[in-house]
Amino acid sequence: xxxxxxxxxxxxxxxxxxxxxxxxxxxxxxxxxxxxxxxxxxxxxxxxxxxxxxxxxxxxxxxxxxxxxxxxxxxxxxxxxxxxxxxxxxxxxxxxxxxxxxxxxxxxxxxxxxxxxxxxxxxxxxxxxxxxxxxxxxxxxxxxxxxxxxxxxxxxxxxxxxxxxxxxxxxxxxxxxxxxxxxxxxxxxxxxxxxxxxxxxxxxxxxxxxxxxxxxxxxxxxxxxxxxxxxxxxxxxxxxxxxxxxxxxxxxxxxxxxxxxxxxxxxxxxxxxxxxxxxxxxxxxxxxxxxxxxxxxxxxxxxxxxxxxxxxxxxxxxxxxxxxxxxxxxxxxxxxxxxxxxxxxxxxxxxxxxxxxxxxxxxxxxxxxxxxxxxxxxxxxxxxxxxxxxxxxxxxxxxxxxxxxxxxxxxxxxxxxxxxxxxxxxxxxxxxxxxxxxxxxxxxxxxxxxxxxxxxxxxxxxxxxxxxxxxxxxxxxxxxxxxxxxx
Numbered sequence: 001x002x003x004x005x006x007x008x009x010x011x012x013x014x015x016x017x018x019x020x021x022x023x024x025x026x027x028x029x030x031x032x033x034x035x036x037x038x039x040x041x042x043x044x045x046x047x048x049x050x051x052x053x054x055x056x057x058x059x060x061x062x063x064x065x066x067x068x069x070x071x072x073x074x075x076x077x078x079x080x081x082x083x084x085x086x087x088x089x090x091x092x093x094x095x096x097x098x099x100x101x102x103x104x105x106x107x108x109x110x111x112x113x114x115x116x117x118x119x120x121x122x123x124x125x126x127x128x129x130x131x132x133x134x135x136x137x138x139x140x141x142x143x144x145x146x147x148x149x150x151x152x153x154x155x156x157x158x159x160x161x162x163x164x165x166x167x168x169x170x171x172x173x174x175x176x177x178x179x180x181x182x183x184x185x186x187x188x189x190x191x192x193x194x195x196x197x198x199x200x201x202x203x204x205x206x207x208x209x210x211x212x213x214x215x216x217x218x219x220x221x222x223x224x225x226x227x228x229x230x231x232x233x234x235x236x237x238x239x240x241x242x243x244x245x246x247x248x249x250x251x252x253x254x255x256x257x258x259x260x261x262x263x264x265x266x267x268x269x270x271x272x273x274x275x276x277x278x279x280x281x282x283x284x285x286x287x288x289x290x291x292x293x294x295x296x297x298x299x300x301x302x303x304x305x306x307x308x309x310x311x312x313x314x315x316x317x318x319x320x321x322x323x324x325x326x327x328x329x330x331x332x333x334x335x336x337x338x339x340x341x342x343x344x345x346x347x348x349x350x351x352x353x354x355x356x357x358x359x360x361x362x363x364x365x366x367x368x369x370x371x372x373x374x375x376x377x378x379x380x381x382x383x384x385x386x387x388x389x390x391x392x393x394x395x396x397x398x399x400x401x402x403x404x405x406x407x408x409x410x411x412x413x414x415x416x417x418x419x420x421x422x423x424x425x426x427x428x429x430x431x432x433x434x435x436x437x438x439x440x441x442x443x444x445x446x447x448x449x450x451x452x453x454x455x456x457x458x459x460x461x462x463x464x465x466x467x468x469x470x471x472x473x474x475x476x477x478x479x480x481x482x483x484x485x486x487x
Contacts, residue, residue: 126150130239131454131472132199136178139458144451148201151193151243156216159246161226164258165448166206166238168461168470169266169299171384175202175232176458182389182397183233186404193243194235202458203238203472205229205265207258217246225252227429229265231421232384238454240474250429253436256443263299263469264443266424268432271303273423274380279356287312292354294344294361294369296332297323299469300382301360302444305330310440316351318344323467326444348372358382444468450475 130148133141153160171179181197188194207227210220220226226249230237252261275281281289291308293301296317308315309331317332320339327335336347345368355377357369362383369379392400435441446466449457450473461470 128240129451129474130199130201131203131236131451132201132238133176134199136176136181138177139173139455139462141176142202142455142458144454145199148199148239149193149195150241153212153214153243154192155245156214157246158214158243159210159217159220159226159249160212160241160243161206161208161228161249162211163206163208163237163240163242163474165208165262165471165473166203166236167262167266167299168202168238168457168472169204170461170464171204171232171266172202172236172238173458173462174384175200175236178390179384180232180387180390182392182400183387183404186401187233187408188235190408191235201236201239203236204232205262205267206237206242207252207261208242211241214246219246220249220251225258226250227252227261227265227433228426229269229424229429231424238451238472248424248426250426250433253433256436259448259471259473260443260445262471263445264303264432264436264441265429267299267469268303268441268443269424269428270382271300271307272428272432274300274358274382275304275307278380279358279378281308281311281313281356283311289313289355290316290352292316292318292348292357292369292372293332294318294357294359294365295338296327296330296360297467298360299444299466301358302326302330302468303441304358304360304382305332306441309333310435316354320465326467330442330444344368345371353377356380446470448473 126149127146128148128150129144129146132143132145132148134143135141151160184200185197188197205228207225210222210224210226213220213222228237228244228249230244230248250265252258275286281291286308289308291304291313293304293308293315294317295301296305297319301317301319305315305317305327314333315331316334316336317327318336318338319327321337324335324337334351336344338344351372353374354372355374357373357377357379359365359369359379359381360383363381366379366381373379389400432441436443444467446468447457447460448471449460454472457470457472460466
């Protein structure tokens with residue numbers, strides 16, 4: 001300990017000598033400049049400058065003297081420690097200070113180690129089961145994963161729903177091949193529950209139970225049965241838990257199961273948009289109109305047939321032979337069998353032209369639909385059109401990315417949603433729910449699969465011969481989070 005103090009004293013003394021030497025050199029240099037200026041002129045201004053300099057130098061000298069006194073005290077460590085140690089409670093010899101310092105350092109080290117070992121571990125991220133696609137390689141990339149992060153509520157207007165059942169829509173098959181991938185990738189950056197581009201959770205509509213709500217949610221409570229739909233660019237609903245904005249939800253109709261309810265929201269709102277907004281038909285304007293639904297056994301087709309029949313139209317349906325009982329039960333006035341040797345065009349030539357033709361097949365059937373539509377009629381295609389953004393090149397892709405970012409930034413500044421869909425309107429879902437409760441609208445479920453058979457479900461939808469909607473049922477190993485429903 002004495003050796004350490006000796007070396008410290010030598011270092012301080014050397015520093016003191018260097019400081020004093022530098023100060024003396026600076027003083028001599030300044031005096032030389034002052035004398036030189038005094039010789040140049042004897043004007044009153046020069047005299048005033050000299051007086052100011054002398055006063056400043058006096059102040060500097062006082063400051064240097066104070067530094068010298070402090071340095072002199074520090075240069076004598078024994079004197080310095082003799083004043084400091086009693087304050088710290090050390091009255092013994094220097095060896096006691098040494099052992100005390102070592103003990104203090106050891107205590108600090110042990111305390112840090114104990115604190116690190118006892119610190120609160122971050123909560124483990126909960127996992128859930130979800131039907132996802134791991135790439136855009138088609139339905140072959142579809143799988144049921146048990147390693148998906150469970151979503152969390154990040155905004156006060158969000159609701160967490162425990163999904164009981166969700167359906168597979170034809171647009172999900174297209175998503176597996178990259179449909180909407182560019183917009184989905186850009187908007188996914190604004191969703192705290194989306195981590196990376198893959199895996200992509202599939203599914204557009206579902207039914208379930210509210211298990212958690214944000215602070216500003218006032219339309220729903222824990223335990224409410226709800227159904228809803230999400231647009232193609234959003235994270236899907238084929239998962240055990242989903243977090244969505246409350247303005248997307250509607251109360252599930254009473255008297256139907258979760259599986260039946262899950263089959264209607266997405267297809268129902270698309271059918272409503274095609275019928276009401278595009279074709280201009282409603283309960284007042286539809287009566288007496290001739291309507292053709294091609295093909296009437298698809299998920300949207302089944303609902304179009306029922307809406308047109310409910311509003312008083314004469315409905316003609318094209319469908320496979322095995323779907324004719326369903327089409328008849330839904331209210332079709334005329335059924336034209338397609339496939340299995342049936343010539344659709346030959347049979348349609350024997351009928352009058354139609355006021356409205358709904359094409360649920362795609363662009364391949366568009367010319368045929370135009371052929372049997374009146375000149376002042378309308379042909380409405382319900383199949384999602386290809387997105388230009390999915391094929392943009394490098395330069396246009398950069399411009400599109402900037403457009404999406406600016407739009408999201410602008411909308412967030414004004415408190416609006418990042419992106420919206422005019423077709424998926426909860427008020428429409430409320431209207432459809434009322435029709436279901438009164439028996440005017442009947443959802444059609446083709447097959448029900450479990451999550452582990454998701455690939456088979458997607459293959460079934462891809463084949464295009466299903467009648468109505470294909471549904472995947474979720475059954476959890478634990479009870480519902482809200483405590484109101486069994487798993």
